[in-house]
Amino acid sequence: MAVGPGTLPTFFPVAGVRLGIGSAGIKKPGKKDLVVIELAPGSRVAGIFTRNQFCAAPVHVTRNHLAGEAPRYLLINTGNANAGTGEQGMKDALSCCQALADHAGVSAGSILPFSTGVIGEPLPVGKIVSALPQALADVSESHWAEAASGIMTTDTRPKGASRQIDLDGQTISISGISKGAGMIRPNMATMLGFIATDANIAPDVLASLSSELGEASFNRITIDGDTSTNDACMLIASGQSGGPEITADSPSLPKLREALREVFLELAHAIVRDGEGATKFVTIEVSRATSVQEALDVAYTVAHSPLVKTALFASDPNWGRILAAVGRAGVDGLDLNALEIWLGDVCLVRNGGRAADYSESRGQAVMDGEEITIHIDLRRGDVSERVWTCDFSHDYVTINAEYRT
């Protein structure tokens, strides 16, 4: 049902990053549910994680390991989130790290584990450990597409993005994959994102890019307002492209940042387009707010309103529901007569009511499309923010009344 074609791009290999896929049979025998990402020595990794206080064991372990030695492997399994598993869950996550470390000849602390899937079931360590040799033997720089499929859970299609740019005479490649379809909203959602580049990036710049770009992309999407327990978005820089280290002052940083931003956004949007039951890809833009928080409060209130989302499903230009959502967003001293609401290029609301020049057929024409922009111009400041979401359909209910997560 997803929105848009969603075809995988051709991935540019990223020097120093190899991916291998295996079948641990965690949920279903024969399913490709294990992905190993091998990093050349000297690779740097930064990431952002769920802020849900109920956070899964692998998130704790990955955070700890990231703060310690240099990472060498990412280990990702689907079918089981290893969340709500208490102390045992921590032990299980560490056992998997140790097993991979033994096979690969590295230390357990250089392994970053990630899990996604059912909450509350013990991690089937034995199955994962048994499949490690297969995944390790499979590693190749050309396996991005396979990895994109390997990390899927309720996704209907794999998600990837890739760019190649020239940076001061050096060819830099960026490739990334993501997954996530339900239990999605900042901070963050049952989503995983892995973006790698062979650029040589100073650690502080990497951390800053990871957090800035993650915030502007993965932390601006919401499907159902539910924040998951396992989210992570990792940015890997292998440094293998050659070329000088990119520091905060490098003139090539802006160009690199833009290319990375495009990849982050494409991957984040792909998650919304594949939202459970989604038929519409919706951009909610709030402009001229007095602060980021205010803009986001308004944007998310609209994005989470079941009445707005069901209207979107119905292709119904129901501005009353949008205005009701804006009105309850908690903006101090909001002047409803000052703001404007636009659907695409059609002004819906002005002066506290339906715009005089609005016609149902024009609004309908916008709502009939698959890609919809709702623009709320608060006209009280100079801050703008954008959030992306999808509609609420019957399929969302069907999918979630049946899937045990």
Place this chain on the structure above:
Amino acid sequence: MAVGPGTLPTFFPVAGVRLGIGSAGIKKPGKKDLVVIELAPGSRVAGIFTRNQFCAAPVHVTRNHLAGEAPRYLLINTGNANAGTGEQGMKDALSCCQALADHAGVSAGSILPFSTGVIGEPLPVGKIVSALPQALADVSESHWAEAASGIMTTDTRPKGASRQIDLDGQTISISGISKGAGMIRPNMATMLGFIATDANIAPDVLASLSSELGEASFNRITIDGDTSTNDACMLIASGQSGGPEITADSPSLPKLREALREVFLELAHAIVRDGEGATKFVTIEVSRATSVQEALDVAYTVAHSPLVKTALFASDPNWGRILAAVGRAGVDGLDLNALEIWLGDVCLVRNGGRAADYSESRGQAVMDGEEITIHIDLRRGDVSERVWTCDFSHDYVTINAEYRT
């Protein structure tokens, strides 16, 4: 589809309060869509209203009039919310008040208007004014049931509650009606509540009861987290029962408060039971929080989670989704290992994971019922709060992808 039998009670007439119903044909010809509540001179009225900043013209007018002279009539129409109608909407609301004032021989400022229904369409003043004589001629102390029906919009059934108590040798009657099914959550929701008693209550006590009981009932329900533009809950005390004025020190105040509380709760719960597409009536109790805000943050996060609500629809004891919701409620320093989650009398979560003595069949047994209690014991303070909600079903989507509000 609603939950529970939902039969109207036998209403006790309230001396000094007469209700009349008319057909203005606002949305459909012949439909009973106009209700007039006439109050004997000396009646006192207090109320609580939507905190949605996008609030409808009638809400503005009623608030203004309440602050002025003593109210003599409440005028309620369905089929049109007179919201998002700007200056014209204010004029239209006042025109209706003036017309009723002229017919009844009172001043326009003693009329309190209420509207519910479609947002953004101009109020059909002519139709309303034409039906006023019919409604006025119909007034009777015995018309509570008719009034309950007269205020319905997407409700599948009328809602009422009634009590009679002995207060210091005086028989006191309390009757109330409510409406609301979608766009429901504090503060407040497309709901209207009208509760009347013939008790003689001092103005400050009345205001305090209205706000305290309204807060504990109508402001603790949520169906879809969407707050409407028109909500109001009015408490009327005609004083016609005879007996001394009840002041803050009256020994009979506690007994009166309890009877009123029961009526407020019954009316508020009736709205949840009739929630659009509801198949479950869910009590979410958060106990041992450190503050009211904290308890409510947790309760509402669970109550609004589409994943929890679809699991409820599926009768799925999906504790992982409940825990994920608790974890994202934004409680500072929450210790997930300390809290407990109970489904009815079955402990679901303890020590950060599934309770050791939990069995799927016991959880399932609770979830199969129509009335479900989810109890989250935070074990970090001494404040408890309760919120009531319903599940998220296919019918919610169907209803809201078709109804233009």
